[in-house]
Amino acid sequence: xxxxxxxxxxxxxxxxxxxxxxxxxxxxxxxxxxxxxxxxxxxxxxxxxxxxxxxxxxxxxxxxxxxxxxxxxxxxxxxxxxxxxxxxxxxxxxxxxxxxxxxxxxxxxxxxxxxxxxxxxxxxxxxxxxxxxxxxxxxxxxxxxxxxxxxxxxxxxxxxxxxxxxxxxxxxxxxxxxxxxxxxxxxxxxxxxxxxxxxxxxxxxxxxxxxxxxxxxxxxxxxxxxxxxxxxxxxxxxxxxxxxxxxxxxxxxxxxxxxxxxxxxxxxxxxxxxxxxxxxxxxxxxxxxxxxxxxxxxxxxxxxxxxxxxxxxxxxxxxxxxxxxxxxxxxxxxxxxxxxxxxxxxxxxxxxxxxxxxxxxxxxxxxxxxxxxxxxxxxxxxxxxxxxxxxxxxxxxxxxxxxxxxxxxxxxxxxxxxxxxxxxxxxxxxxxxxxxxxxxxxxxxxxxxxxxxxxxxxxxxxxxxxx
Numbered sequence: 432x433x434x435x436x437x438x439x440x441x442x443x444x445x446x447x448x449x450x451x452x453x454x455x456x457x458x459x460x461x462x463x464x465x466x467x468x469x470x471x472x473x474x475x476x477x478x479x480x481x482x483x484x485x486x487x488x489x490x491x492x493x494x495x496x497x498x499x500x501x502x503x504x505x506x507x508x509x510x511x512x513x514x515x516x517x518x519x520x521x522x523x524x525x526x527x528x529x530x531x532x533x534x535x536x537x538x539x540x541x542x543x544x545x546x547x548x549x550x551x552x553x554x555x556x557x558x559x560x561x562x563x564x565x566x567x568x569x570x571x572x573x574x575x576x577x578x579x580x581x582x583x584x585x586x587x588x589x590x591x592x593x594x595x596x597x598x599x600x601x602x603x604x605x606x607x608x609x610x611x612x613x614x615x616x617x618x619x620x621x622x623x624x625x626x627x628x629x630x631x632x633x634x635x636x637x638x639x640x641x642x643x644x645x646x647x648x649x650x651x652x653x654x655x656x657x658x659x660x661x662x663x664x665x666x667x668x669x670x671x672x673x674x675x676x677x678x679x680x681x682x683x684x685x686x687x688x689x690x691x692x693x694x695x696x697x698x699x700x701x702x703x704x705x706x707x708x709x710x711x712x713x714x715x716x717x718x719x720x721x722x723x724x725x726x727x728x729x730x731x732x733x734x735x736x737x738x739x740x741x742x743x744x745x746x747x748x749x750x751x752x753x754x755x756x757x758x759x760x761x762x763x764x765x766x767x768x769x770x771x772x773x774x775x776x777x778x779x780x781x782x783x784x785x786x787x788x789x790x791x792x793x794x795x796x797x798x799x800x801x802x803x804x805x806x807x808x809x810x811x812x813x814x815x816x817x818x819x820x821x822x823x824x825x826x827x828x829x830x831x832x833x834x835x836x837x838x839x840x841x842x843x844x845x846x847x848x849x850x851x852x853x854x855x856x857x858x859x860x861x862x863x864x865x866x867x868x869x870x871x872x873x874x875x876x877x878x879x880x881x882x883x884x885x886x887x888x889x890x891x892x893x894x895x896x897x898x
Contacts, residue, residue: 450475451529452522455483466490471534481519484530488523499597500528506596509571511859513718513727514564516584516594535592537585540648544580548651551682555711557583558645560591562709563716565637566700568593572602574611574633578640579620580647600633611636618660619643619653623668623692635694638703642689649682650675654690668692681708790856791869795880799843802853802880806841809876813868828860837864839873853877 449457451472458471467486474481491497507518507530517533540557543549549557561583568575575582577598584592598615606612610630616622622639624631646654654672657663666672670692674683685708688698703709718727795802803824810817810826815837818825822844828837837860844852855873857865 451483452524455481455531457483466494466496472531480534480536482532482534484532486528486530488526488528491528502601503596503599504530506573506599506601509601510564510568510573510596511725512564512567513716513725514560514591514593515567516592517725533592535584535594536587537589539581540583540585540591541580543585544647544651549648551649551679552712554645554648555709556589557591557648558641559709559713560716561593561641561644562700562703564591564593565641566704568599569634569637569700574600574602575637575640576600576611576613576633577616577620578637578644579617580644581617583644602633605633606630616640618663619655621667622694623670624694626664626668632694634700635697638689638697638700639694642686645689646672646674646686649678654686679708685709790854791874792855793853793877793880794846795851795853795877796849797851797880799851802843802851802877805876805880809872812872825858828864836860837868839865839868853880 451457454475455472456475458473461469461471461482463469467484469482469484472481472483473479486500491500504518504521511517516535519531519533522529522531548554561578565575565578573596575593575596575598577595578593582593582595584594586592600611600613604611608630609632611633612628612630614625614628616625616636620640620643622631622636625636643654655663655666657666670690672690674686678686685698685706688702688706691697698706704713716727718725797805799822803819806824806826807817809815813828816827818827822842824841826839826841838858839855840858841853841855844854846852855869855877857869
């Protein structure tokens, strides 16, 4: 009897396992809000654990939040960074929207602080990673506006992962006076100018919240606190706080700059990164994106040997040298009728949730090695680094623009045994910079490889160059 009951219970468990669109096996509930629930899930193909945010479509449509959801997706795609929780993909059915996100195992930073104040070197490491993430967001015109320990997660290696961009704003939302006016944030972490309701600079507001977080990490309690919310707001507005005796004078001075009630005088991100207390043991985060995944560059050797920042390209260059003499290149993926249809803007459903990536497509009769060599040649003209994997090539600029270095992905597909499609897309960086590079270097270079065929060819069914 015992054997029968255990086998029947295991069978019922298997029956109860829920698969989302046949790809993700849903596990335990991690958390929930008014419009969404977050579950632990497993990718049944890769066995990778992910967090899936399930949003009720009907609820958000009723309260008019569909634009808010689209903006959040756009923001998460814009801020891919090692210290920010990554959005992998978005899926939808008639009733639900699914955000498939990185699963961060270490829990909230809040849980660490709840046990008591942190050691200075630990607090500094967390703060450095937080500022790296915030600086990255600001450079891309994204302002979090709800930074607090509950929205900062820790991975299994103890690294910071900023989450919950639900209240974030983008520079496109700034009013004519150059300021934001939405009252939002968590009371204890909100900046005084937000309370004043006269408009505020999103970057300065995030810096104030970072200052409060640093104080909490080091003290174990809030700098501005009162059981009465209005009394607490008065303290925030006046900037009334005291540093405990175990704070060094260097840290205390740093905090007075972070928590300056005058946003004009408040310390800026570049000034934070140049501060003596902040700089101790600080390492700039270096990473690149491959196959839509973040890949960190380990620069321990550079730091020890004092190699200058130009050595960032050394890994790409060495990779190029190794791969210049491959025994054989893999055959590119073949395109079927459905792939070709999906190239058409009329049938492309990804635009439902994405801003739309800048890119183009070219048809060529050149062999794969020749196409890759041409891409390397184009990259060399503008001093771009090149990363290669199978029939995919990534061109990466070194110039840190307003929206980060320009990154372009090129992928080669087989249309017929003698024809190949080269698809290029802007993956990161400024659109104006991309368009200039695309029209001056990339497009002319790839068009030189276009196959010349005798006689007229009906190419109406083929994907065309889209700008």
